[in-house]
Amino acid sequence: MWWNGPAFLSKKDSEWPPCSTLSASHSTDLEIRHTTLLLTSSTTIFDQLFLRISSLQKIIRIVAYCIRVVVRVKQSTRNLSPVELAHALKVIILAVQQNAFADERKRLRDPNNKSTSKFRGLNPFIDKHEVLRVGGRLVHADIPYEQKHPILLPRSHRFTDLLIDDFHLQHKHPGATTLQSIIQQQYWIVASRQVIKSRLRLCLACYRLRPRSVQPVMGNLPKFRLQQIKPFIVTGVDYAGPITLKTSTTRRAISCQAYICLFVCMTTKALHLELASDLSTEVFLMAMCRFISRRGPVEQIHSDCGTNFVGAANLFQTVDNFTRSTEYQTKCRDYLTKRNISWHFNPPSAPHFGGLWEAGVKSVKTLLYRTLGLQRLKYEELETLLSRIEATLNSRPLGALSHDPRDFEALTPSHFLTLMPSTAIVEPNLDSVPLSRLQRWRLIKDLHTHFWKRWQCDYLQTLQRRTKWTQGQENIKVDTLVLIREPTTSLSWRLGRITQLHPGLDGVVRVATVQTANGLLKRPTVKLCPLPIC
DSSP: OOOTTTTTGGGGGGSSOOOOOOTTOOOOOOOOOOOOOOOOOOHHHHHHHHHHOOHHHHHHHHHHHHHHOOOOOSSSSSOHHHHHHHHHHHHHHHHHHHHSSHHHHHHOOOTOOOOOOOTTTTEEEETTTSSSEOOOOOOSSSOOHHSSSSSEOOSHHHHHHHHHHHEEEEEEEEEEHHHHHHHHEEEEETTTTHHHHHEEEEEEEHHHHHHOOOOOOOOOOOGGGGSSSOOTSSSEEEEEEEEEEEESTTTOEEEEEEEEEEEETTTTOOOEEEEESOOOOHHHHHHHHHHHHHHHSSSEEEEEHHHHHHHHHHHHHHHHHHHEEEEEESSOOOOOOTGTTTTEETTTHHHHHHGHHHHHHHHHHHHHHHHTTTBOOOOHHHHHHHHHHHHHHSSSSSSSOOTTTOOSSSSTTTHHHHHSOOOOOOOOOOTOOOOHHHHHHHHHHHHHHHHHHHHHIIIHHHHHHHSSOOOOOOOOTTEEEEEOOOOOOGGEEEEEEEEEEOOOOSEEEEEEEETTTEEEEEEHHHHHEEEEOO
């Protein structure tokens, strides 16, 4: 059956079985109608020109050449005359007004139409060239006709945008007020102030003079700043200086320079100052060793991307890898690598990521310059002065002063280091007072617990409020063209494209990797200015 078909196919037609047919006796008569399908499009040739071409002058020339072809005017030259360009512009304006102000034109042509016009304050009328103009109240003013009765243009139209851009370029990028005054000499744009401002925001030449960077909302505090841990377990480090020193007390003593290495506790804001002779990695490691010897072990260090800090971190990693070898394990271990210090770098050009130690540097400099003035100290004298400044700053209140008369002193960073302010008056000797060892231990324990409780109740509440960057913005996107903010004039800032985002724990992007002509850069988003490209 499947291969040869039914058997009657091999017989004659007369021998085929009768076919069954459907009876149409009860079928209804179908009504045949002729239907014409008409497809219309609201898109005109001008709309296509506005979408494809971004130059108004080019559109005017294209329309002028089209009019020349349609009219079949024989020209002696191929160049367009000013009359042809003006006529082409008038044709474009007429097409725009017929599309945008169709109801208004219909109302003006019908004298019996009593509907209220939304442009009744402008008293519009149609001139002899069918162009809709503003009537206004300046009929008797001694000014040109175009300024007396400017052409009415819609607010949201591509032609209006191109017209504003053309005037903006012709008059060398003026501001919104000046540009509005120039345009109103010939055209009256509905809500012109807002439209002009929105178009000027898209001008790249004007944007490069006043770029606007991304300002994400201020991030949440990291966990280590809100925990009750031993002081300086998590430490921030920064440098200040240089400071000019003298090598002796003679009149013509040789001058040299020194730097202040500042360590700040990320939990209690306690400061530790070390004097460094230069910015080399070796000198910093020695200052780091002195700091750990006096303040105890450190688990995390946070800093910016200074070359001396990067070198120290690389040295830590090299020594840490070397400690895994059998040869090194049979010998001595380095003092720092024993404590497994982890180093965290802030993004380049992001000092606001280290606001805690930046504020500490500012406080140290303020006291130092107020004390020194123009004096030059010796190395030992400056080291002594820094110790006094350290004691003063560690005695500053962490929170607001209490109005309770029973609170004689405010909570300071020194309470977590020595259980008393560094600048407190020496108390009398109480060794003669009988007190068991257990009671003294419990007294110290209660003091320590009391300080941490005050830290939790008084100091932490001061960190609740966001002092700036309170309004969040949409995260910057990959492939966005940006200007990289640098300490030079904005016209010389480098151009880059975002290739990678680094969001924080809250999902807000505050750091991004940018591809430039010279390679990849990692920058905070506050240093990136997205270009206004549609």
